[in-house]
Every structure is written in C-alpha cells, then in structure tokens.
Amino acid sequence: QQQVKQSPQSLIVQKGGIPIINCAYENTAFDYFPWYQQFPGKGPALLIAIRPDVSEKKEGRFTISFNKSAKQFSLHIMDSQPGDSATYFCAASSWRSSASKIIFGSGTRLSIRP
Amino acid sequence: KAGVTQTPRYLIKTRGQQVTLSCSPISGHRSVSWYQQTPGQGLQFLFEYFSETQRNKGNFPGRFSGRQFSNSRSEMNVSTLELGDSALYLCASSLGSGSANEQFFGPGTRLTVL
Helix, strand or coil: CCCEEEECCEEEEECCCCCEEEEEECCCCCCEEEEEEECCCCCCEEEEEECCCCCEEEECCEEEEEECCCCEEEEEECCCCHHHCEEEEEEEECCCCECCCCEECCCEEEEEEC | CCCCEEECCEEEECCCCCEEEEEECCCCCCEEEEEEEECCCEEEEEEEEECCEEEEECCCCCCEEEEECCCCCEEEEECCCCHHHCEEEEEEEECCCECCCCCEECCCEEEEEC
C-alpha cells in the first residue's frame, strides 16, 4: 500500500513531442505528489508538485494531471527539448508527515531526440 | 547560497570493511535525510536527522547508522560492507522536518563494494 508505481521505465521522444509519464498510488492518506528530475551525476531536484485539491498544475512546459478517484497522476512535458533528457521520479507523501517519508516511484529515463 | 555537498564523491571498498560518508546541508537547513539509490530498488529512505536527533528510520539493517552534529552536518556509516551495499548514497537537506519543506539533494556518493 506504500508503493508508487511508475511507467514507463524508459521513453524516447522526438524534440517537440509531449512525453507522458504515469504514476499510480494506493495509500489514500497521500496528499502531496512531487515530481523530481535527475540528471546524470546529480541528485534529484524538485520539478513540480501537486496536492489533490486541484486536477492540474502547470509550471512552464511541465504539467501535472491528477485523478483522485483513480489514484493516478501524470507528468506531461510540452514542446520537449533535448535538455529535458533526464530521469524523472514521481513521489507521494502525506502533508502531515516528515519530508523524508516520501515514497518514490521507480523512475523513468527520458531521452529527447534532436 | 551553496548547495548540499557530499564527500567523497566516489568510494571503492571491499566486503567486510566499513565506510563513513559525509553531508553538509545548505546553510540554515536543520533537517538532513539519507537515501540509497540503486537501479533495482530505486530511491529508498535510510534515515532523517533533525536538530541532532534521528526522527525517522527506513527499513535497513543496523549496519547502517548515522548522526548529525550541532552545525547540522551529518555522517552516515555502513559497517561490514556487503556487495549489495553498492549504490549511490544521496543526502538531502530541508529547512524543517515536515513534508511542506522542499528537500534539496546533494550529488551523492557513489559507493562500490568489491
């Protein structure tokens, strides 16, 4: 019940395309859903996060869509660029819990072809 | 403001040895968390320290331990190393301990156990 299932494991998209990464959770106590971006040789960095009181959040070219009834959320990257090539992790936690009690998805290795 | 720093960046040890990894959080951050990242298991939470006290602990054996100093710097120690301990060890710092506090990750220490 603590798992966050992420798919696909890897994704190759042409420049300008819209990669979509999906995540699903089971624990209904989760109420904070961040996405992290990790480049080779670097630690993960917070990209965008959403709470279940909204169904969509946009920050620049990155959009999170959230479906509370299905317990699913996804990341869309508009007008993708080669510089977006990285590993993306979804995550979930409870707002009231410690920042460290975040459950991470298994990651998606995204490659944007020029 | 300097980011989270971790030393050393790379480490090679043999089975049975012990290792100490160091993490310096962002100035002013009082919470430090440690994660183990492997291709097979993804990002797994090890433990969290806040104001020199361990607040949370993940499901790792007692060979994994840590501490935090009064200046918020943290160390983690792994004793009796096993081959399966080969991983990227990430440290993250945040202002406080609640999940409302964004975690900032360091670049990690790549540990290889031979």
